[in-house]
Amino acid sequence: MHVPDGFINAPTSAVTGVVAAGAIAVSLRGARRELDDRTAPLAGLVxxxxxxxxxxxxxxxxxxxxxxxGGALAAILVGPYTGVLCVSVVLLMQGILFADGGLTALGVNITDMAIVTTVVAYAVFRGLVKVLPRGRRSITAASFVAAALSVPAAAVAFTFVYWIGGTTDVAIGKVATAMIGVHVLIGIGEAVITALTVGAVVAVRPDLVHGARDLRQKLRLRVHGELVDAPAPEPVPVAARTSRRALWVTGLVTSLVLAGFVSFYASSNPDGLEKVAADKGIDKKTGQHASADSPLADYGVKDVSDARLSGGLAGVIGVGVTVVAGSTVFWAVRRRRAGDDVSATATGSV
Incomplete structure (x- = not known):
């Protein structure tokens, strides 16, 4: 659903850019509360x-x-604020390096694919978790439903933005019907991927999944006839830290294999937005991407003639650049939180 340059007019693109910038600023502050030394590395991997x-x-x-x-997946694994940042980092890398999603439309894409999907998915997820029986299966089921609904929600958001600032004269009812219809189907695929991934992580390290924190209830002890909270647990043992590293390495290797090898077998058909745009004439004023001459444009390495090798190398480079960029952002946020905690402690001791 990457919106290219030319679909949305300049004023509307500018407004969505302001919305996106504001949401990112809020998310940077909110992510300080979500990230710690255990989850900051996971956010870059996500x-x-x-x-x-x-x-x-x-x-x-x-x-x-x-x-x-990816909004639902990111929000459930690392939290809604961090989730917005995760998807925004991905969109930025795709737009600059791979000419995927217009640069003038970056605000539209962040608003649609990062903010709307994350907010809708996390709201649905939290609502379901509160009413479903407490357990890992409920987390997985809630992930499935939240992800499935987040995609058509993004389609509705795009339709609304197009209604306000579309550059072609197409009946909005036709756009809405086509966009929502195809993205309901895409949402099923999103739900399967999200549920499988969340379920796999919850099965091995539920303590690292933001959406599964309710599974860890405080232990209460009866002392002299009264229930009191048990003492805080000891620091995470070395074995658990090693398991965390193993999870990170496994996730990175999986990402590299998916992008570097499995991506060659992906469907070559246009995605939902591209198909609707071509069928309804939304793409009549599509502009050339500012990064069209990038060495990695269209997910291929320039001057590498073998399609399989070119696409695989581009995917591996993309994963590497994204994990470095994301980890840098999230470690910076984590350090800022640590600085805030130290300042608060110093202030309180005065």
Missing amino acids: AAFIFAVQMLNFPVAAGTSGHLL
């Missing part, structure tokens, strides 16, 4: 994994494909 899986277009209907948006 961004890289989303980048990799977005390369795997899957068929959803005749002549149409879909791909992961």
Whole structure:
């Protein structure tokens, strides 16, 4: 659902850019509360994994494909604020390096694919977790539903933005029907990927999954006839830290394999937005991408003639750049939180 340059007029693109910038600023502050020394490395990995899986277009209907948006997955694994940042990092890397998603439309894409999907998915997820029986299966089921609903929500958001600032004269009802219809199907694929991934991580390290924190209830002890909270647990043992590193390495290797090898077998059909744009004439004023001459444009390495090698190298480079960029952002946020904690402690002791 990457919106290219030319679909949305300049004033509307500028407004969505302001919205996106504001949401990112809020998310940077909110992520300080979500990230700690255990989850900051995972956040960078989540961004890289989303980048990799977005390369795997899957068929959803005749002549149409879909791909992961990732907002639901990121929000459930690392938190809604951090999730917005994860998807935003992916969109920025894709736009600058791979000419995927217009640079003037970056605000539209962040608003649609990062903010809307994350907010809708996390709201649905938290609502379901509160009413479902407490357990890992409920986390997985809630992830499935939240992800499935987040994709058509993004389609509705795009339709609204197009209604306000579309550059072609197409009946909005036709756009809405086509966009929502195909993205309901894409949402099923998103739900399967999200549920499988969240379920896999919850099975091995539920303590690292932001959305599964409710599974860890405080232990209460009865002392002299009264229930009191048990003492805080001891620091995480070395074995658990090693398991964390193993999870990170496994996730990175998986991302590299998906982007570097499996992506070659992805569907070549246009995705939902591209198909609707071509069928309805939305793409009549599409402009040339500012990064069209990038050595990695269109997910291939320039001057590498072998298609399999070219695409694989581009995918591996993309995963590497995204994990470095994402990890840098999230470690910076984590250090800022640590600085805030030290300042608060110093102030309180005065």
